[in-house]
Amino acid sequence: MSTANARPTGLTADAGWEIGVSRTLPYPPEALWRLVTSPEGLALWLGEGTGPLGGRGAAYRTADGTAGEVRSHHPGSRLRLTWRPPGRAGDTTLQVTVSPAPRGAVLRFHQERLADAQERERQRAHWASVVDALARLGPGA
Numbered sequence: 001m002s003t004a005n006a007r008p009t010g011l012t013a014d015a016g017w018e019i020g021v022s023r024t025l026p027y028p029p030e031a032l033w034r035l036v037t038s039p040e041g042l043a044l045w046l047g048e049g050t051g052p053l054g055g056r057g058a059a060y061r062t063a064d065g066t067a068g069e070v071r072s073h074h075p076g077s078r079l080r081l082t083w084r085p086p087g088r089a090g091d092t093t094l095q096v097t098v099s100p101a102p103r104g105a106v107l108r109f110h111q112e113r114l115a116d117a118q119e120r121e122r123q124r125a126h127w128a129s130v131v132d133a134l135a136r137l138g139p140g141a
Contacts, residue, residue: 010120017114021127022106023135029105031139033076033098036107040137045096045109045130053079068094083111107131 011017025032035041042050047062058070060081068082068091077098082091093112098105109127114120 020110022108026104
């Protein structure tokens with residue numbers, strides 16, 4: 001690939017700026033999924049005041065005004081939704097997945113359609129701190 005065609009890390013042709021954060025946690029996939037979708041887990045990654053997420057097309061709004069819509073919901077493995085905090089002009093797309101791993105389960109947050117490299121770096125730090133918090137909370141939630 002020539003340098004004229006090279007894109008900065010995290011910039012894609014289809015989804016714009018994106019970021020992914022993943023970590024293998026020492027929990028069975030089912031237990032990790034229950035944690036991620038529990039009221040305590042949702043409060044950590046989506047925001048306070050969110051009830052259980054419904055199926056495709058279900059809208060949500062958090063206590064801080066972040067809003068969006070569920071795009072796909074595969075119980076036990078994947079949620080894909082739009083995510084727009086207050087003051088942001090457009091939606092981003094957020095996907096949360098849990099998949100089996102040899103010693104537990106992999107938790108992934110992937111976010112697309114970020115505004116620029118700075119937002120990408122802010123979201124990288126945000127999702128890393130969310131994974132840390134979920135790991136500390138553990139599946140007993």
